[in-house]
Amino acid sequence: MQPVIIQDSIAIAANTINENVIASNDSLRGLLEAPFPGRLRLLAVISATGLRIDAGYGQKKYAASCDLRVSTSTPDDPLDVVNDEAYCQAGDQMILRAVNTTAGSITLRYILQIIPVVDDSYTGGDVELPPDVLVMQRGPVAVANNTVDLQLLDGLTWERVNTPSILKVFMTQSAAGILRQLYIDQDRIAPPSAISLNNRIPQDPFDTTISGVEVPANALQQLQVSNASGGSLNLFWKTKNAQLVRN
Amino acid sequence: MLTEQQEQELLENVRSVTDHMKMVDEVFRQMRVGQNMVLAFQCGHSGLYLPADYVKNWGRGYGVGLGPHPVSEVLDTDYFTAPPRITEDIEDFDQIMHPVGNTFAQVDYMLVEETAFQQNAAILVKDDPKMRRRIEVIRPKQLANSKGRLRVLQVAWIEAGKALK
Numbered sequence: 001m002q003p004v005i006i007q008d009s010i011a012i013a014a015n016t017i018n019e020n021v022i023a024s025n026d027s028l029r030g031l032l033e034a035p036f037p038g039r040l041r042l043l044a045v046i047s048a049t050g051l052r053i054d055a056g057y058g059q060k061k062y063a064a065s066c067d068l069r070v071s072t073s074t075p076d077d078p079l080d081v082v083n084d085e086a087y088c089q090a091g092d093q094m095i096l097r098a099v100n101t102t103a104g105s106i107t108l109r110y111i112l113q114i115i116p117v118v119d120d121s122y123t124g125g126d127v128e129l130p131p132d133v134l135v136m137q138r139g140p141v142a143v144a145n146n147t148v149d150l151q152l153l154d155g156l157t158w159e160r161v162n163t164p165s166i167l168k169v170f171m172t173q174s175a176a177g178i179l180r181q182l183y184i185d186q187d188r189i190a191p192p193s194a195i196s197l198n199n200r201i202p203q204d205p206f207d208t209t210i211s212g213v214e215v216p217a218n219a220l221q222q223l224q225v226s227n228a229s230g231g232s233l234n235l236f237w238k239t240k241n242a243q244l245v246r247n
Numbered sequence: 248m249l250t251e252q253q254e255q256e257l258l259e260n261v262r263s264v265t266d267h268m269k270m271v272d273e274v275f276r277q278m279r280v281g282q283n284m285v286l287a288f289q290c291g292h293s294g295l296y297l298p299a300d301y302v303k304n305w306g307r308g309y310g311v312g313l314g315p316h317p318v319s320e321v322l323d324t325d326y327f328t329a330p331p332r333i334t335e336d337i338e339d340f341d342q343i344m345h346p347v348g349n350t351f352a353q354v355d356y357m358l359v360e361e362t363a364f365q366q367n368a369a370i371l372v373k374d375d376p377k378m379r380r381r382i383e384v385i386r387p388k389q390l391a392n393s394k395g396r397l398r399v400l401q402v403a404w405i406e407a408g409k410a411l412k
Binding site: 009010011012013014015016017018024047048049050069070072101102103104105106107139140173174175197198199200201231232233234236 | 306308310312328329336350372379382
């Protein structure tokens with residue numbers, strides 16, 4: 001069975017929301033629904049800061065409010081993977097929502113692959129699928145001088161995940177001076193530590209700073225940063241919650 | 248101390264006697280090197296000037312999100328990508344244009360006249376985070392470019408009975 005591979009470069013108008021960029025391209029409309037149960041791989045970059053995406057299939061979301069790396073080219077595989085561990089059933093609609101908050105039009109370049117998880121004997125219907133990984137990534141986030149314990153996940157979609165999961169955190173900063181730490185509920189998992197200086201959206205695995213953290217269902221994840229560098233800095237972060245149960 | 252007028256008169260006298268090779272002008276030109284000059288970085292794509300501390304403070308206000316190595320943060324138009332479609336969500340024609348992106352061009356350190364720097368200084372991201380000022384510069388260029396598609400869309404917008412600002 002062959003995969004479905006969608007690759008496009010599309011301009012998102014200034015100050016607008018595009019509810020599904022895949023549907024905005026007439027040539028891709030026929031690929032909106034997954035033809036078979038599959039694993040989803042989404043890679044994306046943007047031409048300038050200010051565009052954010054959400055990605056989902058059917059009723060579910062696997063990437064929430066994600067900022068992307070700024071690039072003049074198409075996404076680098078695997079460095080610009082947003083999420084490559086989400087699983088859809090046949091017939092699920094692919095959704096890629098883009099929000100441009102700037103006064104200028106910005107290019108979104110993306111690749112969406114649907115890789116079959118069934119073989120040629122598949123005759124239709126739902127199959128048992130692995131749990132999804134849930135991804136959030138943001139940046140640049142301005143962290144003013146003398147900021148103490150800025151809560152990065154405050155109010156975001158997966159600040160609490162409703163299934164047990166394994167958390168991995170990636171971070172970079174625009175220049176030296178930021179320290180991060182992680183609490184799960186009341187437990188301090190990772191004490192204040194310096195992070196990568198790559199000044200871009202984090203890449204897996206280069207910018208890994210915390211990994212293998214067990215997060216009970218609905219536990220509060222507090223990812224905090226402090227800046228005592230003497231000047232304002234910018235931070236970029238990505239979290240991956242690998243769910244242990246499919247919901 | 249000579250006044251400017253006295254200096255000019257003296258210069259004319261010296262020139263008239265000796266300066267068949269324009270050597271006096273050359274000496275005076277070299278004397279003025281460094282006066283009213285500033286150090287700056289120049290974007291290799293647009294030619295616009297960036298502040299002298301652009302590389303030193305890379306990531307601290309300049310080039311945020313553009314990676315670890317200093318490059319130009321100046322915006323440029325991508326004429327190869329079509330402008331967004333005119334849909335019902337588009338309320339204002341100003342929302343439509345060819346997309347823009349950071350050039351990522353090389354930056355070079357140089358000495359330039361202060362007036363030249365001021366006239367060709369790039370608008371920095373930190374002074375224009377939502378691109379409003381930069382788009383005011385770029386959009387008229389897109390409309391004036393006959394190879395772009397924005398003018399065609401403008402005609403379509405007007406023919407659809409919609410008003411321009």
